[in-house]
Amino acid sequence: MNKTDDQIIHEAMGKCWHDFSLTKSFNGFPETFCAKCGQDYKDQWGGDLKSYTSNWADYGPMLEWAQKQEWWPAFKRWCFVKLGIRVDFIPDCLAILLSPSSGAPALAEFWKGKESRG
Ligand SMILES: [Zn+2]
Numbered sequence: 226m227n228k229t230d231d232q233i234i235h236e237a238m239g240k241c242w243h244d245f246s247l248t249k250s251f252n253g254f255p256e257t258f259c260a261k262c263g264q265d266y267k268d269q270w271g272g273d274l275k276s277y278t279s280n281w282a283d284y285g286p287m288l289e290w291a292q293k294q295e296w297w298p299a300f301k302r303w304c305f306v307k308l309g310i311r312v313d314f315i316p317d318c319l320a321i322l323l324s325p326s327s328g329a330p331a332l333a334e335f336w337k338g339k340e341s342r343g
Pocket residue numbers: 241242243244259260261262263264
């Protein structure tokens with residue numbers, strides 16, 4: 226299954242994109258856990274999966290985090306080469322990074338390339 230841009234970003238941040246498909250029985254009661262990291266579903270409140278591509282509340286903090294990473298300069302170079310966007314040039318930057326629906330897919334695309342390059 227192809228990962229969504231949201232999942233790619235979430236995992237790039239070192240977080241688990243939970244898969245709550247694991248059920249165990251405790252004292253006769255079924256409990257659900259993440260099959261990847263073992264997180265108990267009831268500790269989640271369903272609130273950990275983010276939508277970086279559509280929700281500013283998720284996208285904004287992610288973008289702030291991204292700008293502090295060592296690969297941010299590489300992302301800026303990638304934007305220029307692949308998208309013709311100069312991230313340090315405010316109008317260009319705003320054109321792509323101001324919107325979750327264009328900024329998040331660009332970051333996901335960059336990370337896909339990063340993963341395949343190792
Ligand atoms: Zn998990």
